[in-house]
Amino acid sequence: MQPAEAYPLLSAIESPADLRGLPQSELEKVALELRAYLIEAVSQKGGHFAAGLGVVELTVALHYVYQTPHDRVVWDVGHQAYPHKVLTGRRERLSTIKHKGGLAPFLARHESPYDAFGAGHSSTSLSAALGMAIAAARTGTARRVAAVIGDGAMSAGMAFEALNHIGSLDLDMLVVLNDNDMSISEAIGAFSNYLARLLSSKRYADLRASGKRLLRRVPPALALARSSQAFMRGIMRPETIFDDMGLHYVGPIDGHDLGALVATLRNLRERRGPQLLHVVTTKGKGYAPAEADPITWHGPGPFDPRTGTVFKEKSSGPTYSQIFGRWLNDIAAADERVVAVTPAMREGSGLVEFSKRYPERYFDVGIAEQHAVTVAAGMACDGLRPVVAIYSTFLQRAYDQLIHDVALQKLPVVFAVDRAGLVGGDGATHQGSFDLSYQRCIPNLIIMAPADENECRQMLYTGLVCGQPAAVRYPRGSGPGAPIQAPMTSYPIGEAQVRRLGSGLAILAFGPMVSACQALAETHDLTLVNMRFVKPLDRATILQMAAEHDALVTVEENVVAGGAGSAINELLQAADVRIPVLNCGIPDRFIEHGSREDCLVSAGLDRASLERCILEWWQSVAPAALMRSRLRGRLSALAGGLRGWRAYRNDSGRS
Numbered sequence: 001m002q003p004a005e006a007y008p009l010l011s012a013i014e015s016p017a018d019l020r021g022l023p024q025s026e027l028e029k030v031a032l033e034l035r036a037y038l039i040e041a042v043s044q045k046g047g048h049f050a051a052g053l054g055v056v057e058l059t060v061a062l063h064y065v066y067q068t069p070h071d072r073v074v075w076d077v078g079h080q081a082y083p084h085k086v087l088t089g090r091r092e093r094l095s096t097i098k099h100k101g102g103l104a105p106f107l108a109r110h111e112s113p114y115d116a117f118g119a120g121h122s123s124t125s126l127s128a129a130l131g132m133a134i135a136a137a138r139t140g141t142a143r144r145v146a147a148v149i150g151d152g153a154m155s156a157g158m159a160f161e162a163l164n165h166i167g168s169l170d171l172d173m174l175v176v177l178n179d180n181d182m183s184i185s186e187a188i189g190a191f192s193n194y195l196a197r198l199l200s201s202k203r204y205a206d207l208r209a210s211g212k213r214l215l216r217r218v219p220p221a222l223a224l225a226r227s228s229q230a231f232m233r234g235i236m237r238p239e240t241i242f243d244d245m246g247l248h249y250v251g252p253i254d255g256h257d258l259g260a261l262v263a264t265l266r267n268l269r270e271r272r273g274p275q276l277l278h279v280v281t282t283k284g285k286g287y288a289p290a291e292a293d294p295i296t297w298h299g300p301g302p303f304d305p306r307t308g309t310v311f312k313e314k315s316s317g318p319t320y321s322q323i324f325g326r327w328l329n330d331i332a333a334a335d336e337r338v339v340a341v342t343p344a345m346r347e348g349s350g351l352v353e354f355s356k357r358y359p360e361r362y363f364d365v366g367i368a369e370q371h372a373v374t375v376a377a378g379m380a381c382d383g384l385r386p387v388v389a390i391y392s393t394f395l396q397r398a399y400d401q402l403i404h405d406v407a408l409q410k411l412p413v414v415f416a417v418d419r420a421g422l423v424g425g426d427g428a429t430h431q432g433s434f435d436l437s438y439q440r441c442i443p444n445l446i447i448m449a450p451a452d453e454n455e456c457r458q459m460l461y462t463g464l465v466c467g468q469p470a471a472v473r474y475p476r477g478s479g480p481g482a483p484i485q486a487p488m489t490s491y492p493i494g495e496a497q498v499r500r501l502g503s504g505l506a507i508l509a510f511g512p513m514v515s516a517c518q519a520l521a522e523t524h525d526l527t528l529v530n531m532r533f534v535k536p537l538d539r540a541t542i543l544q545m546a547a548e549h550d551a552l553v554t555v556e557e558n559v560v561a562g563g564a565g566s567a568i569n570e571l572l573q574a575a576d577v578r579i580p581v582l583n584c585g586i587p588d589r590f591i592e593h594g595s596r597e598d599c600l601v602s603a604g605l606d607r608a609s610l611e612r613c614i615l616e617w618w619q620s621v622a623p624a625a626l627m628r629s630r631l632r633g634r635l636s637a638l639a640g641g642l643r644g645w646r647a648y649r650n651d652s653g654r655s
Contacts (some may be wrong), residue, residue: 007033014089016063029256031056035286039305041094043347046301050284050294052082054180061261064575072116072132076125076149088114098425100594105427120365120429123153126162131174133173144269146174155366166274167246174268175276180283242276251278317481320474324416325350327457334356337385343372349389349418369394373401380411392420392432406469407444412464420473421557426591433586437562440535446470447534449511452482461488480515496538502526505618506545506552513555520611534564551580553614560585580621
């Protein structure tokens with residue numbers, strides 16, 4: 001990073017208290033330095049970028065007006081919180097963000113008292129902030145609460161549920177709507193800023209309240225005033241849906257005008273009751289490439305800040321997301337019933353090309369996972385073949401819909417569950433650690449885990465033609481490099497694949513863990529089974545492996561608790577098969593951020609850790625297993641002898 005001389009004001013800010021010690025006339029310079037610092041820091045190792053650039057002035061103004069951390073400022077998601085991290089004592093560590101041992105990728109309460117609420121998923125800020133406002137009122141704490149939510153996050157039903165509740169309570173709370181797509185209004189400028197300061201002032205509030213008291217004494221005049229007010233608001237300010245919900249609406253104002261922001265926030269901080277401030281910002285503000293293409297610059301890797309050239313990592317082959325996207329285009333060309341649904345993850349899920357080729361069959365529902373699943377269920381009811389492209393960690397948010405609206409009705413919806421397993425830099429909030437556990441208990445749902453690229457393509461097709469709900473879960477990044485067959489073939493439901501036969505120990509592996517165990521099986525002459533299906537399991541193959549081996553090991557990139565290994569344990573118990581079983585998977589703790597390789601090591605699922613764990617366990621159980629094996633052999637021989645003796649006696653008796 002550049003020396004302090006390059007950032008004379010910013011380098012002296014170790015906490016918001018230092019910021020509040022500056023005269024307001026210096027805030028513009030602070031914002032300029034902060035924006036330059038963000039560009040320099042993120043360019044080194046990558047990270048979330050455009051959203052943070054868009055809220056530099058808003059962040060400065062909030063920490064300048066609000067007495068953080070005593071006052072609570074709750075940020076939604078955390079993509080936009082990099083400026084907040086810089087101003088709250090984490091400036092020098094910003095280049096470590098998303099890397100092992102570095103700053104958390106989103107908000108984290110354990111990291112800083114200024115992170116009022118941990119967040120990685122969207123649309124939680126309003127509910128959390130309302131809870132804090134209720135707590136302040138109940139405990140008599142003189143505290144102000146503000147929530148900053150982006151307009152993308154406002155598409156989620158949870159945000160509207162919170163707004164509905166906020167408007168019904170007479171609590172002191174501010175909602176800041178960060179509108180960075182001009183999606184609500186373009187009415188910004190000097191007049192709008194003046195109007196916002198006026199509407200947020202105590203004089204206007206007192207005048208409005210006095211007018212209401214006066215008009216209540218003359219009911220006909222009150223009715224006329226209400227109807228006229230509603231008419232004029234409908235013409236001049238359609239945003240007053242918020243007023244109708246019980247929040248005092250102010251705005252829109254220019255989110256890059258620090259003078260307007262500070263003045264308006266000061267007024268609103270002193271106002272009683274629920275308030276909503278609508279600010280219009282530019283995502284990527286101050287960096288031309290990000291302003292021109294904020295989607296691409298949402299979370300770039302390392303880049304040259306002078307030229308805007310992003311240094312892309314070398315890829316060994318197509319990612320699973322790309323494989324999904326190509327399959328979807330191919331199957332859509334062959335079947336007009338196929339449609340795609342995604343909750344605002346077009347780029348991440350590999351749907352860009354499909355959205356261009358088949359715009360009338362592409363449905364991005366916004367950050368609304370629950371709606372995504374149920375709208376797909378409705379499509380399936382009337383003959384379409386919906387494919388829901390969704391991250392594992394986001395499908396959690398639509399669990400009731402998965403059960404009630406899809407599985408219960410046995411509707412043919414395909415779930416392309418991306419980012420299953422450990423994803424890396426986005427950390428604990430985005431690790432796909434739980435989907436096998438929360439899905440496999442659902443009746444009617446087929447669950448598949450491809451071991452390689454070709455299996456991913458064929459399993460997606462299998463899910464589409466099986467006639468019932470099906471999930472194909474695949475990891476982030478590239479696979480082991482298996483050749484992909486263009487023709488589509490449906491796999492027999494619930495049938496595993498024996499990759500190699502060995503002796504003594506059989507490894508039953510799921511998904512990417514198959515390739516992780518391949519070398520281990522070959523080196524130590526172990527049996528390796530690619531299970532393919534988590535539900536239904538291949539009962540015959542599992543029982544055969546148990547009968548022919550001394551012990552079993554299950555390996556999955558999912559939590560051990562309730563996962564695929566647990567399903568195998570249940571099957572063996574139900575069949576009254578007693579055999580040593582080791583379940584390898586993600587341990588019972590959240591895996592923090594780092595590279596995907598770092599996360600695998602942390603979970604004990606990298607190749608070296610798996611080999612060490614399995615062999616140590618095998619050495620400890622092998623003697624007992626061998627004795628049990630010999631005993632089983634002797635008992636089997638004895639049983640065979642008894643059967644032969646009985647047959648001889650029977651034959652002798654007949655003769």
